[in-house]
Amino acid sequence: MKESYFPQEIEKKWQKIWDETDAFKTYNNSDKPKYYALSMFPYPSGKLHMGHVRNYTITDVIARFKKAQGYNVLHPMGWDSFGLPAENAAMKHGADPETWTDENIAYMTKQLKMLGLSYDWDREVTTCKPDYYKWTQWLFLQLYKKGLAYKKEAAVNWCENCATVLANEQVIDGKCWRCDGVVEKKYLSQWFLKITDYADVLLNDLDKLPGWGDNVKTMQANWIGKSHGAILKFKVVEKDMEIPVYTTRPDTAYGITYLVVAPEYKDIEALTTPEQKAAVEEYRANARKMTEIERLSTDRVKTGVPLGTHAINPFTGEKFPLWTADYALVEYGTGAVMAVPTHDTRDFDFAKKYNLPMKVVIQNPEKPSDCKDEAYTESGVLVNSGEFNGMSNEDAKKAITEKVVKGGFGEFKTQYRLRDWLISRQRYWGAPIPVVYCDKCGIVPVDEKDLPVMLPKDVDFKVVGKSPITTSKSFAETTCPYCGGPARRETDTMDTFMCSSWYYLRYSDAKNSEKPFDKDLVNKWLPVDQYVGGIEHAILHLLYSRFFTKALRDLGLLDFDEPFKNLLTQGMVLKDGSKMSKSKGNTVDPDEIFENYGADTARLFILSDSPPARDFDWSDAGVEGCYKFLNRVWRLIASNSQYITLNYQLSNTLRKDNDDLVRIVHMAIKGITNDISNDFQFNTVISKYRELTNAIYDWQSKKSQPDEEDKNVLSFAIIALIKLMSPVAVHLTEEAWHELGAKTSIHDEPWLEWDENLAKASSITLVVQVNGKVKDKIEVDEALSQDELKEIALNSPKIKELTAGHEIVKVIVVPKKLVNIVIK
RNA sequence: GCUCCAGUGGCGGAAUCGGUAGACGCGUUGGACUUAAAAUCCAAUUGGGUGAAUAGCUCAGUGCCAGUUCAAGUCUGGCCUGGAGCACCA
Numbered sequence: 018m019k020e021s022y023f024p025q026e027i028e029k030k031w032q033k034i035w036d037e038t039d040a041f042k043t044y045n046n047s048d049k050p051k052y053y054a055l056s057m058f059p060y061p062s063g064k065l066h067m068g069h070v071r072n073y074t075i076t077d078v079i080a081r082f083k084k085a086q087g088y089n090v091l092h093p094m095g096w097d098s099f100g101l102p103a104e105n106a107a108m109k110h111g112a113d114p115e116t117w118t119d120e121n122i123a124y125m126t127k128q129l130k131m132l133g134l135s136y137d138w139d140r141e142v143t144t145c146k147p148d149y150y151k152w153t154q155w156l157f158l159q160l161y162k163k164g165l166a167y168k169k170e171a172a173v174n175w176c177e178n179c180a181t182v183l184a185n186e187q188v189i190d191g192k193c194w195r196c197d198g199v200v201e202k203k204y205l206s207q208w209f210l211k212i213t214d215y216a217d218v219l220l221n222d223l224d225k226l227p228g229w230g231d232n233v234k235t236m237q238a239n240w241i242g243k244s245h246g247a248i249l250k251f252k253v254v255e256k257d258m259e260i261p262v263y264t265t266r267p268d269t270a271y272g273i274t275y276l277v278v279a280p281e282y283k284d285i286e287a288l289t290t291p292e293q294k295a296a297v298e299e300y301r302a303n304a305r306k307m308t309e310i311e312r313l314s315t316d317r318v319k320t321g322v323p324l325g326t327h328a329i330n331p332f333t334g335e336k337f338p339l340w341t342a343d344y345a346l347v348e349y350g351t352g353a354v355m356a357v358p359t360h361d362t363r364d365f366d367f368a369k370k371y372n373l374p375m376k377v378v379i380q381n382p383e384k385p386s387d388c389k390d391e392a393y394t395e396s397g398v399l400v401n402s403g404e405f406n407g408m409s410n411e412d413a414k415k416a417i418t419e420k421v422v423k424g425g426f427g428e429f430k431t432q433y434r435l436r437d438w439l440i441s442r443q444r445y446w447g448a449p450i451p452v453v454y455c456d457k458c459g460i461v462p463v464d465e466k467d468l469p470v471m472l473p474k475d476v477d478f479k480v481v482g483k484s485p486i487t488t489s490k491s492f493a494e495t496t497c498p499y500c501g502g503p504a505r506r507e508t509d510t511m512d513t514f515m516c517s518s519w520y521y522l523r524y525s526d527a528k529n530s531e532k533p534f535d536k537d538l539v540n541k542w543l544p545v546d547q548y549v550g551g552i553e554h555a556i557l558h559l560l561y562s563r564f565f566t567k568a569l570r571d572l573g574l575l576d577f578d579e580p581f582k583n584l585l586t587q588g589m590v591l592k593d594g595s596k597m598s599k600s601k602g603n604t605v606d607p608d609e610i611f612e613n614y615g616a617d618t619a620r621l622f623i624l625s626d627s628p629p630a631r632d633f634d635w636s637d638a639g640v641e642g643c644y645k646f647l648n649r650v651w652r653l654i655a656s657n658s659q660y661i662t663l664n665y666q667l668s669n670t671l672r673k674d675n676d677d678l679v680r681i682v683h684m685a686i687k688g689i690t691n692d693i694s695n696d697f698q699f700n701t702v703i704s705k706y707r708e709l710t711n712a713i714y715d716w717q718s719k720k721s722q723p724d725e726e727d728k729n730v731l732s733f734a735i736i737a738l739i740k741l742m743s744p745v746a747v748h749l750t751e752e753a754w755h756e757l758g759a760k761t762s763i764h765d766e767p768w769l770e771w772d773e774n775l776a777k778a779s780s781i782t783l784v785v786q787v788n789g790k791v792k793d794k795i796e797v798d799e800a801l802s803q804d805e806l807k808e809i810a811l812n813s814p815k816i817k818e819l820t821a822g823h824e825i826v827k828v829i830v831v832p833k834k835l836v837n838i839v840i841k
Numbered sequence: 842g843c844u845c846c847a848g849u850g851g852c853g854g855a856a857u858c859g860g861u862a863g864a865c866g867c868g869u870u871g872g873a874c875u876u877a878a879a880a881u882c883c884a885a886u887u888g889g890g891u892g893a894a895u896a897g898c899u900c901a902g903u904g905c906c907a908g909u910u911c912a913a914g915u916c917u918g919g920c921c922u923g924g925a926g927c928a929c930c931a
Contacts, residue, residue, distance in 0.1 A: 232925080235845050239927050246931085264931060277931090319929080344929045354931050362842090363929050434930055555926080625866075626853050632924095634853065638867055646866090648880090691857085701855065704865035711865090784861050789912045791861055829911050835860050839911050 018658040018756040022651035024615025027752040032130055040762065041135040043091050045538060052088035053542050054080040055521055055581075057550030057558070058095045058142075061121035062102060065128045065607050067590040067597055067623070067635060068551065074620045075587060075629050075697065076549045077134045081744035082693050084135075085768040091542055092135055093524040095142035096122050099150075099513045101179055101195060104446040104485070107478040114446045114478075118145055128607060133616045133747045135764070140527040144516035149523065150448035151469035152533035153516050156565075158451060158462050159572050165211045166440075168460060172281065172347065173439055175203040180482065181443040182207060184512060185436050186240075186557045202305070208450055208509065209437040212564045216241050216433040219563055228583030230630070233555045240556050242434025247418040249355060249427040251276060251328040254336060256287065260328060263350030263432055267421065268413035269357040271402040272378035273330050274368065277321065277340050277354045279347035280304040288339060290325030297322050297341060304343045319344050319367045331426050332403065332417075342367060350432055358392065365392040378402050379410050438561065440512040445476060445485040447510030455497035455504040464498045470506070484508060517558055518565040521545055521580060539575045548581040549629075555586070585697060588632040590623075597635070605635055617746040618644045624699035624745060647749055650710055650742070654735055654753045657717075660728040661757050665769070667733050675730045676779065678716045682737045683776040685709040686769045689741050703745070709738055740769055785810045786837040787819050803830045810836035 035041065056076040059069055073094075080092035096118075103114035110117075122143065129136070142149055160166040174183040178198030182205065187194040212219075220241045223234045246265035253260060260276065278285055280301045289297045300322040321342030329336055344363055345354045358368035358375045365388075368375055377388050379397040386393045399405045405413050421427035441450065449470040451463035463470055473489035480488050486508050487493070497504040519533070525542040526534040550558075559581070566580040589596050592603040610619045622643040627633040654661070671679060688705050692698040713734050720727050743750040743763045754763035783806060785793040793815045797806065807830050810816060816838065823840035830836050 230846090232845050236926055239844060242927085242930065244930075262931080266931075317929085342929095344931090346930065349930045354929095356931085361931065363931075366929095432930080434927095552925080628854085631847090631854095636853080636867070639853080642867060645880090652881090695857085698855095700853090701865080704855075707865055782861075786860080786912075789860090789910095794861070827911060829860095831860060831912095835912090837860080837911055 018655045018753075020652070020655050022648045022749070024617055024647070024748065025612070028131070028133065028611075028615055028617070028748040031748050031751050032133065035135075036130070039139075040764070041092070041137055042139060043089065043093075043137045045541065047089040049087055049089040051091065051542060052080075052083040052547075053091045053545045054083065054547050055093070055524075055545045055549070057548070057554065058097050058517070058520060059125065060097045060100060060102070061118055061125055063121050063124070065125055065132075067605055067607060070132065070607050070619060071590055071623045071629075071633060072549055072551070072587055073129065073132060073134055074623050075585065075699070076547070077132075077747075078620075078624065078699065078744045079547055079549070079693075079697060080135055081747070081764060082768070084764070085740075085744070085766065087767065091140075091524065092137060093140040093142075093527070094129065094134070094136040094138070095140075095520055095524070096144065097513065097517050097520070098122065098143050098145040099447045099510075099516055101181075101444060101446065103145075104444060104478065107446075111478070113474075115145065128611075131611050131616055132607075132620070135747075140524050142520055142523050142527050144448075144513070144520060145446070147469045147471060148530065149520075150516065152523070153448045153511065153519070154451040154463075154468050154470060155465060156519060156533060156569070157448075157511065157515070158465060158468075159574075160210060160568060161452075161462055163568070163572060165214065165568055166208060167211065168206060168208050170204060170206045171209075171439075172202045173205050173207055174200045175205075176200055179444075180484070182439060182441060184439045184514070186438075186560070207439055207441040208507075209439055210564075212438045212561075213433060213435055215564050215567055216243070216435045217431075218567060219435075219560065222563070222567075222579060225579055226582075226584075229581075230584065230586060233552070233559065233584060233586060236555045237560055240435065240560065244432050244434075246430055246432060247414075247421060247427055248351065248430045249331075249421060251330070251355070251426075253288065253339070254327040254329060255290070256326065258284065258287065260284075260288075260339075260353050261351045261427075262353045262355045263430060264355055266357065266360065266414070267417045268399065268405075268410040269360045269378055270330070270332050270355070270417055270421075271399075271405070272357040272359050272376045273335075273337060273355045274358060274374045274376060275337050275340055275356045276328055277342045277345045277356055277367075278324075279345040279352045280341050280343050281347040282341065282345075282352045285324070285341060288324050288326050293323060293325035297324060300341060307343070319363070319370060321367065321371065331421075331424065338373075340371075348436060349434070359388040360392055360394055362392045362394065376401060438512075438564075440515055441509040442512055443484045443508075444510055445472070445478070447513060448516060449486075450507045450509050450511055452507045453495055453497060453504040454507065455500060455502060457502055458497055458499045458504075461497055461499050461504070467498070484510075486510070514557060514561050518561045519569070521548075521562070522566075522569075522575070533574070536575060540577065543575065544577050544580050544582045547583045547585065549585045549587060551589075552586040559584070585629060587629050588627065590633050590635055592635045594634065610640065614640060614644045615647075615748070617749050618647055620747070621647065621703060621745055625703045626700060628700050629697055646707060646710070647746060650706075650738070650746075651749065651753070653710060653713060654739065654757075657731055657735060658757060660723070661732045661735055662729075663736065663754075663757060663759055665733065665736060667729060671730065672726065673779075674716075674719070675726060678712065678730055678734055680775050680778060681709065681712045682734050683771045685741060686737065686771040687773075687776040690768070690771070699745075706738070706742055706745075709734075709741070713738065737769060739763065740766055781833050783810065784835040785813060785816055786835065787816065788839060789837060792816060792819060799833055803832060806830050806832070806836055810838065 054076050056072050080090050084090040098118050103118050106117045107114045157166060174188050176183055176193040176198050178196045179193060188200050191200055193200055220238060220243055244265050246263055247267040248261050248263055250259045250261045321340045324339045324341060326339045327336045328339060356364040358364040359377045360379055378399060378401050380400050381397045396410050399408050399413050418429055451470045453461050455461050473492040475489050475491060476485045477488040478485050493506050493508060495504050495506050522534050522539050526538045529535060562580050567578055569575050570578050597604045622640050626639060685705050689702050692702045739750045739753055750763050780796050781799045783795045783797045784791055793813050807828055820840055825840055827839040
């Protein structure tokens, strides 16, 4: 065996062998229980970054560990390859987005192989290929037939920079998630998916996911935003009309002093008097011009215009004015709000500014407020509220709504913040939406046998202000599948999140050309047992995928209702305390690390310093330290190779000096197995590799002339170390294993078992406390009874000295651990 | 404003159930080997006090303030700081 560790040489050699022998191929038929380990697939942007390295290493170690534990493991990889960067690159360089994407995939595939990841490449999926997007389109058609995909004219988010619309989830602080450009509102006819039909089940089923972190679950719950309230309808005085409002505070109904409708409210023109028409029109025009950021800023001084009309409060018979103001949102509730300035901070600000009346209806009996300086929004007791006076406001919510229902002017109502998912994109590089428009038949879905609707090649990527796809001469013109007459194709493509909402299902049957996947296979492999990826997808991808799974279950395509059983959201990779980014110039190129230290060092280091869920600070010294450690392990193996036999068996009776090392090995097996099983604490796993290595070196330094028993024990310890390290240092352990004479892969060896009797120290240290402070430590036999431990503690010279002259109030004995003596 | 997460040496972090705080590593310091360097190996490394001392003894210490307990990094209540998400959602 070579004395020195040459990672580059070893790694290339084994990667080639694994590739040639299909070492990581997964077979569908196996008696073993299944385990599906999945990393979020990457966008092929060009090169891997350290975030990818961290993500894929974590999942790879999990996959290898589970395989060694006897599972039939599915561990696939693919490409989320539609999307704007390819199109932007095409515009810049005049290249075809497909060529650009293919080149990136080829390069990144090479990098993934260099990392030694155990993927079954036969199941690779690439979302921009016709054999994949055919099924994305097919699934769209199924959703359409089920009424879950529909087209409507709506106020949508428009990013001028990207020249496309965006889903609500893709607007971050009023800006585009991708380019940071300011998002505007536009009125366009667009395709939506009815995710709101699933709002309640998406919320409730979060309880079925104990394997997800609370942070992700709360983020989803907040996004869905369920609230309980009531619809109240108000009669308009001047017209024969009713205005419904949604409120969570029906208890404040006696305090209404005006009512606000959004500038985009559908009946606003009918509600405006001729005298107010000009002012209202101007206000609405201004609102239209505003960006989302301006419009939604809570700091902004509230503005509004009276419509000139009035409505009646059914509780009091009072007449109050109608206003329009842009603090009312047309998309939420009914687009109209009842205003109670005394008990809502927004209404309060508005009423102050326009000098509108206020009426207190809720009071804290201990500390009554006149609400002259601020709104009182806490709970309290009703006043000025007729028959409800004296009732607590929580009870009044129900009582008042019941009265409303009885009176026929309203109802109980549950409202969600979640909006339908806008999936149209005015871009080229995505899956075309498979519908056509016929003058006679209207919207007509493309016939399934005509899928895929292929992306055209004859397009001009440099076109400005419209989607490149519209420049194709061949694409738009078609015939109607119903009447055969002339028709136009939909030129919008689908949001890339459509493609990524079902890719994990396709891996179960990646090559199926008849269906998106076979039902038996998808039911066999899914749900994903462990999903690993970044927290940035907490809402977007993870919510859409949950929706897709539920919708496809309702379509009868599969039998489970949650796609990801356990979710690990890994932290970011930082350098010098901030996120690695090109603009900050603090990136570390994985290629350089592979070249200088090898993939095993990179894998070891990226797992070593922080638990997976926390942020990880990259340090060059840390990499160096891991490289040195692997060298140290290599030397340990190489310098003892003459003693090592590939045998895990040991005799039961060992001398005390050897017994201790055997115990350390068993403790390491137990500790490492538990640390991986328990939330994948790889940082402590790696510290245990080091402890075991240190222990073997220490033990060895005491053996100048090893006898037969010593050699056996040493061999056992080193073999165990190799196997324990094999999921992380995948190449080093494979090479060492073969150098020691093995003919089969270390990665096919089963995981190690430990003996509970051996996985602990032979004697225990009894900690003796006086009044809770450690005063003495005594080595004792573990078989001793509680009384005997107490006896030993009290008789310790040190303790005798400390307790002399004091009354012993109490003695607490924790078996095998500790004695606490309470004295006065 | 609401929701969630976190706070432990110079640094990353460790500590199943409440039971020896600081594992393991990085860094630093000292030493061995070497003509020298690299590599490797050994030792020290929470702070204060006492001490000739690398011994021993002792006090304090896990963001702050209380509480529960024989015993609190861990449990409870109230704060402070940092991070993340949501936000004119009525």
